[in-house]
Amino acid sequence: MDTIFATSKEELTPQGYAAHKRHLAAPKPMSARERELADIRVAEREAGSAPYSANAARNSPFGAGVGLKWSDAAEVAVRNLAEATEDHLITMASL
Numbered sequence: 001m002d003t004i005f006a007t008s009k010e011e012l013t014p015q016g017y018a019a020h021k022r023h024l025a026a027p028k029p030m031s032a033r034e035r036e037l038a039d040i041r042v043a044e045r046e047a048g049s050a051p052y053s054a055n056a057a058r059n060s061p062f063g064a065g066v067g068l069k070w071s072d073a074a075e076v077a078v079r080n081l082a083e084a085t086e087d088h089l090i091t092m093a094s095l
Contacts, residue, residue, distance in 0.1 A: 004020055006012050077090050
């Protein structure tokens with residue numbers, strides 16, 4: 001679904017819609033600094049070292065874990081939280 005704001009009838013023709021789609025698909029203008037940051041993000045993704053990549057746990061400054069031990073029920077609750085379609089809250093206490 002697209003929302004088009006038109007100021008002339010020509011913008012509502014098939015050619016006008018095609019121009020609108022080309023505009024949406026065109027690269028966004030960026031400053032030199034923004035291009036540099038975008039290139040860095042691409043390089044990090046390709047190297048697997050982006051902060052939120054699938055390899056982030058392996059690259060964590062904290063190592064493989066932080067030494068927390070929790071029950072199987074807590075594990076299930078955390079996994080279910082990721083799949084929740086409504087707001088949920090998990091409360092855990094250290095014993």
